[in-house]
Amino acid sequence: MSPASLPYRTALIVGAGPGISASVARALASSGVTVGLAARDPGKLAALAAETGAERFAVDATDPDAVARLFDDVDRRIGQPDLVVYNASGRVRGAIADLDPGAVRDAIAVSAFGAFLVVQQAARRMVPHGHGAILLTGASASVKGFPLSSAFAMGKFALRGLAQSAARELAPKGIHVAHFIIDGSVRSDGRADPSANPDSTLDPDAIAESYLATLRQPRSAWSWEIELRPWTETF
Template sequence: MVEEIRSSPVPYRTALIVGAGSGISASVTRALSRAGVKVAVASRNADRLAPLSDETSALAFAADATDPAAVNRLFEQTEAAIGVPEIVLYNASGRVRGPIVDLDAELVRRAIEVSSWGAFLVVQQAARRLIPRGQGAILLTGATASVKGFAHSSAFAVGKFGLRGLAQSAARELAPQGIHVAHFVIDGAVRSATRPDPAERPDSTLDPDAIAQTYLDVLRQPRSAWSWEIELRPWVENF
């Protein structure tokens, strides 16, 4: 039965990924495109999405996720281009590191806005469109900081704790209306061209393509057994 679910089609036809880049969001874009889903991707700088757009035929839009008018406009543009996005993934986050006493308050405010305020705006716009349809999925990318605050990472923890709280609340509110809300705790470093696995520690970082596979597996879950939160970590990660 598990293999049947994993091999089944993704039950949605359109997607919007906010906070798109070259890591997890790019892998999810590729996976959704291969599954026949029409994808729109968005970031503050749409030009940097050109290679991904060329590779996958995803439509690229520019939007500041912390600006309510810009988020509303992004959803309108997406809807006009590919239809109502039935899958909405929020992948943006803000990070400022340093001792609490030394942090620039304005930079901290901006980081928190990106991690949680922007997520609220995107979830709100998604819910307004999905509730009348009675189906859809809203996915939120979290981090270790969603559940554990580290020294010199207070701003990131505030933003990611807020994101997790939003996900939990939205899941309880929206699931009975047919909308699957899921939060993903990415507990470890994500592999990239500039951060490969050390030769002596294979698979010690999270493969973004493997993360994307889990996102799609969650999208395929029967509604009788929905997950609201999934933790992902390499096999050697401490927790």
């Protein structure tokens, strides 16, 4: 495999939108990978799909039947994915004593249970071929529980546990599972990099470069977890 090539042909990004997933979609498309973009509202992905040549899919990632239908649709429309990226997460902020239990349950379902459903469907397709990659997007909350953010921390801690377990189970079967801890604020149109403190936020295009670099790793030296932070972020 040349340094620029990727050993994957078809990618599905679940929880697609602006930011990290959009940058990953562009990077994959530029590398010749066919891309599918899945979200609750795929209408919001029209511009990204036009830019990358991607197909769009609707899905509620917390619904087992909907996730199964998503993968069947992807198989039929663009081919069985050998690369799956889970980028969805649920957030609800507030003091523990005040949080609505239903909202907390829903947030954890998006961050963790949805990831399980997607990993399960991906594994069912990849294991028979002994080939594939599953990338899971974490956050600072994957390893650090912050005040007023218990629901997000629970979901992201569970996602990290899923990634670690899946990596240990699936890597010997030829499937590269990697979890990315995005430890810092991600730059966006609504969150510009401060002019007085350049590169103090994570550039989503730079994050995408790390995702693709991980996909290029030889299997004799796979990473299961990669932690990314701007140079100003404290440990």
